Amino acid sequence: MSVAVLVLLAVIAAGGLALTARGERVRPRWGGAVLAVLLAAAAVLAWAADDPAGGLLQGVTVAAVLAAVLGGGPVATLVLRAADPAAVGVAGGPQDPSILRGGAWIGVLERAAVAAALLAGSAEGLAVVLAVKGLGRFAELRAPAAAERFIVGTLASGLWAAACVGVAVLLRG
DSSP states (O other): HHHHHHHHHHHHHHHHHHHHHHHHTSOTTHHHHHHHHHHHHHHHHHHHHHSOOOEEEEHHHHHHHHHHHHHHHHHHHHHHHHHHHGGOOOTTTTTTTSSTHHHHHHHHHHHHHHHHHHHTOOHHHHHHHHHHHHHGGGGGSSSSHHHHHHHHHHHHHHHHHHHHHHHHHHHHH
């Protein structure tokens, strides 16, 4: 089962990279949902595994970090679209492209740092990552739509990274 988990994590990483390469504007709305379903399948397989990953543990860990970093963008976008008040007729929602520019690259770095902190078992590292992100965007968070986009995007991105790393931790045994 460890091989199946490794393959699923690799597919998630490749799928996330492919979806991101297509761009946010042309990305299928269901892309992030497919990645989430694949991650859930990987988690179930890891949880049901009778034996620890053994020799595959390093590969699974690397694949989990890649899945966290590369697959998080489409998933965060999916969550932001679902939370967008503009979808129900409120103007200036968090999907406004002029709000919080550069968030995709910040998200990539954030997910990498969250994954590293979790794998290192450092709660302090996780707190520092989130604090630095909040302080870096503090001046831009005065607008309600920006604050909402920041909170939703940060939580979606961080939870995605934690879930990916959690699959690797499940296989540690």
